[in-house]
Amino acid sequence: MEKGIETKGEESDLVINLGTEKRLREKLWNINFILLLQGQLVSIFGNTVYDIALRFWILDKTGSTALMGLFMAATVLPEVFISPFAGAFIDRHDRKKILVITDAISGLAIVLIGIAAMTGALKIWMILLVGIIVGICSCFFNPTIDSSIPDIVPKSKLLKANSTFSLMTTGNDIAGYAFGSFLVQIIGAPIVFLFNGISFLFSAATECFIKIPKIEISLEDSSFWEDMKAGINFVKNAKGLKYLYVTISFLNFSASMSMTLTLPWFKMNNQLGISQYGIAMAINTFGMFLGFTSLSILELKKENKFYAFIWSGITTAITMIIFSITLNFHLIAVLFFINGFSIAITNSLIQSSMQNSVPSNMRSKAFAFSRTLSSALMPLGMVIAGVLGERININIVIFADYAMYLVLFIYLSFLSNVKEIINI
Incomplete structure (x- = not known):
């Protein structure tokens, strides 16, 4: 009888220890x-x-x-x-x-x-x-x-x-x-x-x-160049991941175009002006700040991540489209706040989805490729925006830029492999 009591106590201690260990891992x-x-x-x-x-x-x-x-x-x-x-x-x-x-x-x-x-x-x-x-x-x-x-x-x-x-x-x-x-x-x-x-x-x-933790990789089985090629093939063959790359690239491309043209748009309109531009950008940053704050506090359910991703992207596009057709600064301030909040949601979900879906031995390569695409397309977006801005009305360029962005997210909403990778 005493032996049975001891076994039960040992089992209880084991459960407590496992529970404590799990809580530590979940911190x-x-x-x-x-x-x-x-x-x-x-x-x-x-x-x-x-x-x-x-x-x-x-x-x-x-x-x-x-x-x-x-x-x-x-x-x-x-x-x-x-x-x-x-x-x-x-x-x-x-x-x-x-x-x-x-x-x-x-x-x-x-x-x-x-x-x-x-x-x-x-x-x-x-x-x-x-x-x-x-x-x-x-x-x-x-x-x-x-x-x-x-x-x-x-x-x-x-x-x-x-x-x-x-x-x-x-x-x-x-x-x-x-x-x-x-x-x-x-x-x-x-x-x-x-x-x-x-x-x-x-x-x-x-x-x-x-x-x-060190990444488990057998250096004897592959050379540096073979390892790099394996990373490229991994990205190329992962359909959901490829769409995230397209989204990241287009997000940075669109942002670089609007960033290049927003200041001149404020400057050339008397209803707005340089001082209002500074206020609008501060409000946009504050919106991003609150967006990141929300996700750092709230627990977003797994099944809701994809819908949050799609609607944040659509909202980002719509706010900039409305911005391109109005000179009402109070409305622009509201739009820039919502825009910043939405961008924060989109970026956080893309980042965590990539980290969740890519194996540890491929993760650095995947993020490096992502940064290469983003860095390469931003200067291109700035150049294109500058050239178009001199030949076409600036607000038309911004409108067209984010109309394409809106179409991209509507298209992404129908792709099951994107839904799978976001909801991981």
């Missing part, structure tokens, strides 16, 4: 997620302030907006050409080391820029060189972050994790832009450069303590 705010997030927050805030300081410095020293544009291109171009190779590299190496090394290289490079600026030795070629170095590091860093999140948070919390990341990033951008100009005027651009470099180094130091 979103585990130590690895917190370390990854806080490291990102520090470096993103520093980067935003650094970007403002750099523009101030270039304009102050040269007065050239062309050089400022050249610097921006120098940081984007590596992502177009290097990201596909970076994805295959990441999947074959220790992801924690990649995070630490890329942040450390970026930090050291920017610290040297700060020292050069403080001693009066800073030259434009140095800024361009560091811009390229930091751009290359981001080609490895960003896909590593995207591929690591699913391995350090429970699958059931993945949407919340991505929304939390996006929420913090958006809030950090707002804070960075709000304080950036103020900090430059108070302490000067060189000190801000140093601050950003140190923020990267701090991020690298904290990332040393993150535990990211």
Whole structure:
């Protein structure tokens, strides 16, 4: 009888232990997620302030907006050409080391820029060189972050994790832009450069303590190029995933066109104006902030994800179509808020769906290809928008841009494989 009682007690302890272990596995705010997030927050805030300081410095020293544009291109171009190779590299190496090394290289490079600026030795070629170095590091860093999140948070919390990341990033951008100009005027651009470099180094130091599971891959069975080809074939053969790539590409293409034309549209209409443009963009960002906040707090049911995805895309298109045919600023403010909220929902669902549907040994390659498409199409969208804007009424271009976007999401609503990949 005593033996039976002991067995029952042991079974109860086992159930309790298994329940505790399950709850720990289901926690979103585990130590690895917190370390990854806080490291990102520090470096993103520093980067935003650094970007403002750099523009101030270039304009102050040269007065050239062309050089400022050249610097921006120098940081984007590596992502177009290097990201596909970076994805295959990441999947074959220790992801924690990649995070630490890329942040450390970026930090050291920017610290040297700060020292050069403080001693009066800073030259434009140095800024361009560091811009390229930091751009290359981001080609490895960003896909590593995207591929690591699913391995350090429970699958059931993945949407919340991505929304939390996006929420913090958006809030950090707002804070960075709000304080950036103020900090430059108070302490000067060189000190801000140093601050950003140190923020990267701090991020690298904290990332040393993150535990990211290693990807199981047999390096003996395939070469680097075979591994990269396998990634391309995986993306090509995954029908639902291909449609997500099309959506991401078209979203960035449409956004780059509207971003290029929205400011001139405000400027050329007396009912609107530059000051109203700033307010409208702030409202749009606030809408995104609340969208990410909602998904980071609320638990979206699995069967409702696809409908949220379709309606957020349709809403994004409709708000911009209405914007193109009205000059009522109060209505535009409401439209921009709804637009920002909808974009946040769309982006979060795409991100979490890709992370859920792609195996860990293919995930970095999949996100690297995604960034390549996005980076390549954004400059193209800007060029096309600029050319069309000089030949056709700007509002017509915006209308046509988002009419095509609306058609895309209506088409996606009928595709079962897209529904399957979103509802994973």
